[in-house]
Amino acid sequence: MPGMKPRIAFAGMTHLGLVSSVAAAAKGFEVLGFDPDAALVGALQAGRLPIVEPDLDDTLAANAERLAFTSRIEDLAGCNVVFLSADVPTGDDGGSDLSPIRRLIETVLPHLGADAVFVVLCQVPPGFTRTVGRDGAHLFYQVETLIFGRAMERALLPERIIVGKSDSGLALPPAYRAYLDAFGCPVLPMVYESAELAKIAINCFLVAQVTTTNTLAGLAERIGADWGEIAPALRLDARIGPKAYLGPGLGLAGGNLERDLATVQALACQFGSEAGLIDAMTANSSLRKDWMLTTLHREVLSKMPNPVIAVLGLAYKENTRSTKNSPSLALISCLKDWQVRVFDPVVDPEVLTHPKLVAAPSALAAAQGADVLVIATAWPEFRSLTGEVLEKVMRGRTVIDPWRVLASAPGFDHFVLGVPPRREASLAASS
Secondary structure (H helix, E strand, O other), X not given: OOOOOOOEEEEOOOHHHHHHHHHHHHOOOOEEEEOOOHHHHHHHHOOOOOOOOOOHHHHHHHOHHHEXXXXXXXXXXXXXXXXXXXXXXXXXXXXXXXXXXXXXXXXXXXXXXXXXXXXXXXXXXXXXXXXXXXXXHHEEXXXXXXXXXXXXXXXXXXXXXXXXXXXXXXXXXXXXXXXXXXXXXXXXXXXXXXXXHHHHHHHHHHHHHHHHHHHHHHHHHHHOOOHHHHHHXXXXXXXXXXXXXOOXXXXXXXXXHHHHHHHHHHHHHHHOOOOHHHXXXXXHHHHHHOHHHHHHHHHHHOOOOXXXXXXXXXXXXXXXXXXXXXXXXXXXXXXXXXXXXXXXXXXXXXXXXXXXXXXXXXXXXXXXXXXXXXXXXXXXXHHHOOHHHHHXXXXXXXXXXXXXXXXXXXXXXXXXXXXXXXXXXXXXXHO
């Protein structure tokens, strides 16, 4: 294959595989996206994407001539580099369900050419890659960097690529090397186990930022400080940096970070190491998840017999359809005694089971006649709401807005993470 671009394939057309396939096509490679689900492949061939990501549709359309989808396993035979790219399901305890990954490996491996490179891209625990039944010269692990809501940006412009291999002295095959070079970033090779643990280490450091930020933002709410004023000062500290996670949140969501905490806790038990810090991070996340419900109960539910509650946003964060460990769904599950109106730009309310739930056609329709508005997901379109607009349609004057989606809410009691409560409605009523 000297002088020719390798043909790339991705097995598993879930979030990770689909985004990675489109990014590879955008880098100029001929790409095949395989999935055993013929219905899913049919939808992809018709241009119907099951996920939401900024720039995904446009990037796919611009590179469609280099990207094909198939459910025929034998089509993988002509590919030089094949990535295992299925999302790994996680349970409620954060543990990974690897059984579908192992089934996909058993399906794919018999159909690869003898010289084809097989790369495990999905997240697996340390020790997994070495158990895959393929010789070490043609088997690699690559750390995925998927971030829901920013997946295309991360797939096209990785800051570095971490590659696990069977032996530290092993050279990367030319086809795989040609693919990696197309991304123009440092490639860090290491043995399988180091790369697998590197992915977990990255997530643990992210959790440390999340936990520290949430802890101090919670203190800010109590002492009159504004975390929004503090975060820019931290970003100017070279030891923390401009991209540090410094936005207060509602604990950990999405599944991947919780999975790595659970993995470290399990490994610590298995090998007898200490993991008290990881236990504390898990506990902090659980405590923070209750912020919306605690505020809602204190300000509304304990004072009003039958309030109408409007909840905007069901996804666990903006720009994604994923509801894995969504704070919004956790909140709504606790509100089954009250009437709840919901709206999300992309998530179907059918994901919910609630006896008094009403699905609204828009954010403003959800707020119509509501006693309290909870902006549970910071979708950009919710920023068009203003206090003046809400004042005309809402019955009550309480807005719970964790991420400060509303720039201001004059006339409302406005509750934001990292900021003391701003009570204007209740003060006006008592004066």
